Amino acid sequence: MTGTQAPVTAAAGSAPDRGGEGRPGRGKALRYIAGRLLTSLLSLVAVMFTAFFLFRILPGDPVRAMTEGRSVSVEQMEELRRQFGLDKPLPQQFVDYCLGLLRFDLGVSYQYRVPVVELIADRLWPTVLLSGTGTLLAALLGLWLGTRSAWRRGSVSDRVNSGVALTLWSVPTFWFGLILIVLLASGADLFPTGGMMTPGTTGAVAVTLDVAHHMVLPVATMVAVLYAQYLMIMRSSLLDEMGGDYLVTARAKGLRDALVLRRHAVPNALLPAVTLIFLNIGLVASGAILVETVFSWPGLGTLFYEALSVPDLPLVQALFIFFSAAVILMNLVADLVYPLLDPRVRS
């Protein structure tokens, strides 16, 4: 509980600075923040419960699946069961699981024999790098094209833009990646077919360039599939704003068209898009599962895919919790930041 207390005071401290709302406003803001925190906490607890029961109803014996193809004695299998705590009754397992969660102990991977938390920490950064870049570029491209589309609504460029975006949106991510590999990696040999860097590369500049080279195709795949939703949401929210009287006023003041768009229309239309960006940042961790699998990118997505095929239950379970927690956290951040961005929500 002490951990959740800190952000409350930190966020509340900055609240009265805006507009000097005084006491009543502050109490309201505090209540809002506390409410959001409590909801998020409840969601998180629900995710943890789900994770436990979901992966305990798995038919089949994990120890048998793990040792498949190897000759192991009955004693060895009993030993493995004891090691992973699978010999205990279910309620006992549940208590152990909850106690472990409190210490950030999510068990030991069947496959790698190391704590899953270490595995996740190891693989987190490649995923953040890949999906972060992909999400950022997709958002920028989508917002830019969406703005242009809405401003020249009904024009040829609007129709082409929307059409291309919708088509790419309908394409399965993994297939688009495969086609890119066939065309540009194994076909034209312009880019590597997978991985994150060429083994044996040294020197900071060389490594950076090498990683960037490896990133081109996976990032292109992510952007192609993701940018459509930014385009669509920006287009429709800007179209909503375009009927606004304040735009007529701005034009009547003699502002140039580009200035009316940039200074007046876009800032207001940006709000729904900002919400979407926050939601997608939460999905950054899980969103790359397909892209990473196709391009053998050494991140969380590949880890998840590999864990599925074993099946490495503690790892799958931990990643499930991690992916969901990321979304819940980002939702919370979006809820807390939104009132700062949009005064209309504040009251």
Add this chain to the structure above:
Amino acid sequence: MSTTEPAATPEPRPAPRSPGPVDGPEGATASPRRLARQRRRRALARFWRDYRANRAGLFGLAGLALFVLVALAAPWLVQPADLSVTRAPGLPYQPPSLDYPLGTDNFGRSVLDLVIWGSRVSLLVGFLATLVSVTLGALIGIIAGHFGGATGTVLMRVTDWFLVLPTLVLAIALATVLSRSVFTIILAIGVTAWPTTARLVRAQTLAVEARPYIERARALGGGHLHIMMRHVLPNVMPLVLAQTTLLVASSIIMESTLAFLGLGDPTTVSWGGVLQDARNAGAVSSGVWWYLLPPGLAIALVALSFTLCGRALEGVLNPRLRDRS
């Protein structure tokens, strides 16, 4: 609940179904049933006229009809024996030719046959998964909207919670945990895709229930079930239909994704499964494009068709959106 208490003011407006002068000059002599039928036919004609104005929607409808026809006619177009891995008709990895318009796979099966046969599972899963999620979403949405109070709050909390979970991860987890079958895939997609529908239906239910004729129905002694089924549901259905069409597109993509990740039923041919086979057989590194291209294009075309239809429907049903496209 306050639903059974008598209405404070009697509702002066005529009931929607009552025969009366409001229904036009022929209304005086026609039976209520005939009137209702006429009104429905006229509404349908108006709907079709609006829909026809959307060219993209017509393209979507045509594409959809084509794929459904192919899926239905598949048993006549393809000999199931030709899909056998061990007694494949051709040589492996033949590029497109007259005999095999889309070439052959690593076993020597015709890729065209695989794509045609795969449309059956892909469409079936797409439709049934959508049916599961829309039924679930509509039910929860209507109940939450109708009863409100504690029931509604709890249901909406659960919905929000599902909305937050990463859909793909949850679907993968479910498909992993349950046994491999088409039914599992349908369930995994259906159970994860309902929250958006529930939110939509709840919002619409609240809007419908604020109208006076619901109060009238209540005053006449209509129970919860009667109001929900006879008055709210018909009004919510059109929007649900548009949502359904959009959901089928994402369900089909989700099915192919799960099959590609190896979570599908290995004994059936589906587009995602074909792509997984192609990748496992090394079609990507050896550049066998004719094995990879057709199934993916089929998925994209079907998904696009459904998306275009769904957007066109939305445009017709929601006039605020119409002047936007």
